[in-house]
Amino acid sequence: MAIDPEVGFTADVIRDPGRFVGRTELIKDCVAALNAATGLISVFGKRGVGKSSLLRQLQQMALGQYSLVKSAGLQNHIPSRPRTYLTVYYTCDSLITNGRELISRLINDQDPEDGLLRLVPNDGKEIVEFSRGKEVSGGADLKVVSWGAKGVETSKYAKVVPNDVIQTFRNFVSAIVEHQVHRRMKRDALLIILDEFDVIADKSGLGSLIKSLSTPEVKFAICGVGRDFADLIEDHASVERLIEQGVLPIRPMSLAESEGIIYRAAELFRGEVRFAPGTAGAIAALAQGYPYFVQLIGKQCIHELNAKGGNVIDDSILQSVTNGLKAGKAFPTLEGAYQRAIGGSEGRAILLHLLAEQSTESSTTDEIGRVVLKNTRTVAEELGVQFIDQLMPRLVEARYGPVLERIDQGVYEFVNPVLRQYIRLREVG
Numbered sequence: 001m002a003i004d005p006e007v008g009f010t011a012d013v014i015r016d017p018g019r020f021v022g023r024t025e026l027i028k029d030c031v032a033a034l035n036a037a038t039g040l041i042s043v044f045g046k047r048g049v050g051k052s053s054l055l056r057q058l059q060q061m062a063l064g065q066y067s068l069v070k071s072a073g074l075q076n077h078i079p080s081r082p083r084t085y086l087t088v089y090y091t092c093d094s095l096i097t098n099g100r101e102l103i104s105r106l107i108n109d110q111d112p113e114d115g116l117l118r119l120v121p122n123d124g125k126e127i128v129e130f131s132r133g134k135e136v137s138g139g140a141d142l143k144v145v146s147w148g149a150k151g152v153e154t155s156k157y158a159k160v161v162p163n164d165v166i167q168t169f170r171n172f173v174s175a176i177v178e179h180q181v182h183r184r185m186k187r188d189a190l191l192i193i194l195d196e197f198d199v200i201a202d203k204s205g206l207g208s209l210i211k212s213l214s215t216p217e218v219k220f221a222i223c224g225v226g227r228d229f230a231d232l233i234e235d236h237a238s239v240e241r242l243i244e245q246g247v248l249p250i251r252p253m254s255l256a257e258s259e260g261i262i263y264r265a266a267e268l269f270r271g272e273v274r275f276a277p278g279t280a281g282a283i284a285a286l287a288q289g290y291p292y293f294v295q296l297i298g299k300q301c302i303h304e305l306n307a308k309g310g311n312v313i314d315d316s317i318l319q320s321v322t323n324g325l326k327a328g329k330a331f332p333t334l335e336g337a338y339q340r341a342i343g344g345s346e347g348r349a350i351l352l353h354l355l356a357e358q359s360t361e362s363s364t365t366d367e368i369g370r371v372v373l374k375n376t377r378t379v380a381e382e383l384g385v386q387f388i389d390q391l392m393p394r395l396v397e398a399r400y401g402p403v404l405e406r407i408d409q410g411v412y413e414f415v416n417p418v419l420r421q422y423i424r425l426r427e428v429g
């Protein structure tokens, strides 16, 4: 019987606290931020570093489910009476061009588990309390089981103001706070979580809107790709006083945490798969702190194991995985991105590899992972790569990825650090 890799590994956002590994400091910060009466929570970091997974854990804690906090050994940090919330979780997309459109999306979001609309008191809608985790006590949120025969209509509790989405949103929020948060669920506040906030092109005014709506009864958490808080919110001056607590930068994982993902997987497989000593460390080293890559490599190990038989992931399995990686056969998603970027040009492939391999040790912004074209120029020319300036544009063009973002004259950054690491490990070509 083939072993299902998904039992222990996943490329999806981690919702189940039992699968969430490490990040102890961030968990502590989540508890503190949720238990502060006011304040905006911001989560930012590079692509694939684990932002959404942390956000889903934050949502669990907001509902009063503290199993992760306890298993992380942080019981002492839980207040005797933790603040509890009802939650909304919305993932933005790049079709949302500005704040008004975001608000318009929110007031129309019919997601039965995470949408704002499900919480607006309304006659035509049937809702039940549901628990998001395995923990029995607490953790209940509201879920729509049926939108009713009449569908979604303006409710008698919350006034829809024609042509004014902002006021409609305000009215919805205050109706939710009064009827659902306080009266029905007896919670402290409403938490509105906005993931992929960075993709909204024009964020002007959102800071001041968030500020005006943030009260002890309404809290926002925003999350996205960014180097710091100011990358997420344009008019950050307006929210400055809201961010004393709750600034959560997510960095790559330590090697020990990455290894922890393998140990956790071993537990989840319940003895069906074993990892030979040293393999967890080897996988962690390949992944360079990116949990997404750990999960992908883990999965691929299981595929190899299924092909070869047996139940131990050892050096020979790992060798097959790295050979497949080198040849571009093991990770179709990353390989697709790589091929799209190089566009069949050998010269561009060489250039991309040289850029990916550039050491960032010398810079203080090591974590940012910038690369400088001129540092690569000479080597590339020595390797016979010509017309470097004609090879570059495709690498920064959106429709081919983009693989690189231009930061400054001759200075670039890999948009996806996992892809960068993949390129480092892959053979040229």
Ligand SMILES: Nc1ncnc2c1ncn2[C@@H]1O[C@H](COP(=O)(O)OP(=O)(O)OP(=O)(O)O)[C@@H](O)[C@H]1O
Binding pocket: 010, 011, 012, 013, 014, 019, 020, 021, 022, 023, 046, 047, 048, 049, 050, 051, 052, 053, 054, 225, 261, 290, 291, 292, 293, 295
């Ligand atoms: N704490 C963790 N423990 C185990 N696996 C994790 C953890 N955090 C993230 N992962 C894994 O890493 C991958 C990326 O996680 P996630 O989607 O949360 O990252 P992200 O930063 O939101 O990515 P993106 O920038 O693409 O939105 C997923 O495969 C997830 O399973």
Ligand SMILES: [Mg+2]
Binding pocket: 051, 052, 053, 195
């Ligand atoms: Mg995400």
